Amino acid sequence: MGPRIQQLAAVLLAAVVVVAAASDKPSKNYQSQWDTVMSILNCKSDSLIPSYICSVISKSRWGWGSDDPNDDEYTPDLLPAPAAGRRRPPVMTSLNLTKYVDPLPRIAKIRGYGIRHGRPVPIKLTIGMYNKTWQFHRDMPPTPVFVYGQSLQTATFPGPTIVARQGVPLAVEWQNHLPDAHILPWDPNVPTANATKGVPTVVHLHGGAHPPEFDGHAFAWFTRDFAENGSTWTRKTYTYPNVQAPGNLWYHDHALGLTRVSLLAGLLAAYVIETLSNGTLPFTVIGSDSSYLSKPVTVSNLVLSPAEIFDVIVDFSRLPTAATEIEMLNSAPYPFPNGTQTDPNLDGKVMKFVVSPKRHLDDMPDNSKVPVHGVPYASVAALPPTTTTRYIVLYENQTAPGNLYINGLRLEDPVTETPKSGTTELWQVINLTGDNHPLHLHIATFQAVKMTKIEGFEDFRTCMRIYNNTATCNLDQHAVGPVVPVPEEEKTWKNAVKLPPEFMTTVVVAFRLVENNQPYPFDATTEPGYVYHCHILDHEDNAMIRPLKLLP
Structure with missing residues (x-):
């Protein structure tokens, strides 16, 4: 008997067993029937039966259920078994939910660089993977998820957006705080990270340009508290050089054989590389507090402390022709430098300048200029x-x-x-x-x-x-x-x-x-x-x- 005929015969035989199981009462113990089906199918890594067939057949594992999503006994593929003696809770579908009732969530941002003396500098972040619940719709109860965050309380779905600065390296220690077992079932017939306990994870920055040891290789997985790890795992901390052009990337789990279920569980988030956007209109500093500088200094930003003064010149004629408005922004966390980040819509904005087009009265020559030398104070x-x-x-x-x-x-x-x-x-x-x-x-x-x-x-x-x-x-x-x-x-x-x-x-x-x-x-x-x-x-x-x- 050829392999294809063997596969077909096994599937037909399994179908007979499944149909027989489905005709019984839900109170019956179907574990033995399921074991019989899987034994017939030989759903193992060396099985003659393709893994996708095993996955499809597994829908009838419990011996009851419905294919109709509107039925309260609808049984999706590969849902975990209910506890002994208990019925499966109803499964919500989009057909039963009212659309457009939830506001767009505001996902937290993490700044991937520090500020020292007004300039971006490398920092190290610690971001963990956590198990919590998340409410996806007004009419749905919270459901278990795996999510990224700097703590269990602040972890979100999707995870926090990391805002990096082009050319400023960012180090991240990725920590696994996930439980002993995955919240979603996974197919044992595909090669999978073989941890004896815990959920294997490894983070990949999708679209990132970085050395291989920071790529999140599928075999570089690790479990909670780094108790177990894969064959290519070498370090707890990844360093992203951010050498590529500004753009939108994302980070997600990439453990061997678990990528789909871990992303479905919630392990994904955005990663944005930004360039210095306000560098086109710099400050020319000519003095600070009660003294002039010995010569002008041009900077793209300033760190200004309480009670501190800078004398600056801003040349609005250097704006692009189409620009009519420019904002002065505040990016300093409080307490500085390691406190709460500014809110871009609140304390992140200081003032706005509305630049008017030149009029006929403005044709007079502009003789203003930046002083070449400041007042010579004693060194x-x-x-x-x-x-x-x-x-x-x-x-x-x-x-x-x-x-x-x-x-x-x-x-x-x-x-x-x-x-x-x-x-x-x-x-x-x-x-x-x-x-x-x-x-x-x-x-x-x-x-x-x-x-x-x-x-x-x-x-x-x-x-x-x-x-x-x-x-x-x-x-x-x-x-x-x-x-x-x-x-x-x-x-x-x-x-x-x-x-x-x-x-x-x-x-x-x-x-x-x-x-x-x-x-x-x-x-x-x-x-x-x-x-x-x-x-x-x-x-x-x-x-x-x-x-x-x-x-x-």
């Missing part, structure tokens, strides 16, 4: 040598939730910063908090000259919270990380400098007039003295402020 090198080096440490929640202290002290505690009037000091300001703080000193002018990453940050912060002493906690062994230069547009004498978290910022402080390197023409040593503080207002009010007393 740091031109100042007298620094007389003192001080270590200023920013804490949060040091003695009570919500408080923010400088050097672990309050405003009413005795003054500890007592520079001599007319001198120059070096302040090493260490930020142990998670926020970027704009530091403001009354009377003084100052400029940041470099920012040094604190290595072993958690150990150093723990020690400082106990001892509040940089020598005891070996600052010299921790302030050895990468040095970040000060942005060109901030290289001037300032009234507020930004202090990034986990960095030691080196600040030159002049207690004199920097225009001419002369002492103040008044007595700056009288009572009640001055203060210095963070200029985020609620931080200042929550004790991130200290006295500053100048001495003769």
Whole structure:
């Protein structure tokens, strides 16, 4: 008997068994009948019966049901068995649902890059796969899904849209938090990731240009907590270089033999690569706070802290001819830099400029121009040598939730910063908090000259919270990380400098007039003295402020 005849005979015999099963009462145990059918069909990887035939026949596994989608006993292909003694719940179909009653959902966005000194920088994200319920229609109950998200609470279907920046690499640690078994049945007759427990997953960025080890190879699957993995799995974290042209991609599960069921379960989401869209109309910065720059600096965006000022020139004549409106946007999360992302429709928009076409009265020549040189202020090198080096440490929640202290002290505690009037000091300001703080000193002018990453940050912060002493906690062994230069547009004498978290910022402080390197023409040593503080207002009010007393 040839293979085709064997297949046909097996199918006919199986059909007889299935029909016989369907004529019985639902209370009968059909597992043995199903086992008989599958044994007859020999539905295994080496079966003579094509896997699609096994899948079709499996519709009658339970021995009852209906092919009519309107029937409340309709049994779709390959639905899992109901619990013993229980009937299958009714299956909703689109024929029974009212159309156009649900608003279009707003899928969450995750920014795939950071902002440092106004420029996009690489970051690392952690995105998990979770099992939860999702309501797909007003009249349907929530149904189990597998979804992507940064937490179980925030996971969505589809998953969050990752917005990456062209040319800025993004690292993502993909975590599997899925249960021991899949929520959908899958065909065991096709090659499938062979985990002994758990749902195998691996993420593929569809359309992405990246090295093979980050491609989400079908054999690079892994289960919950990386307990098991496939033959080509090598790493927990994937790095996407985002070197291709801007465009719309998507990411989804790609585990061997499970792609269709895992995507149907919900493991898919968008990935957008954007380019810098506002670079066609830059800012020309000519000054900051109370000082001009030594020369103009052109930038595409600015990081502006509370109480900070930039003098900028915007040339609207450089707009494309067809453009009539341009918006100033805010992309800074709050607290900066690791807080809540801005809403593009709310705090993400600052103002709109409506550019009018030229009229006949505008034919007069435009003689305005960007100044070639700014006012020459004294450089740091031109100042007298620094007389003192001080270590200023920013804490949060040091003695009570919500408080923010400088050097672990309050405003009413005795003054500890007592520079001599007319001198120059070096302040090493260490930020142990998670926020970027704009530091403001009354009377003084100052400029940041470099920012040094604190290595072993958690150990150093723990020690400082106990001892509040940089020598005891070996600052010299921790302030050895990468040095970040000060942005060109901030290289001037300032009234507020930004202090990034986990960095030691080196600040030159002049207690004199920097225009001419002369002492103040008044007595700056009288009572009640001055203060210095963070200029985020609620931080200042929550004790991130200290006295500053100048001495003769």
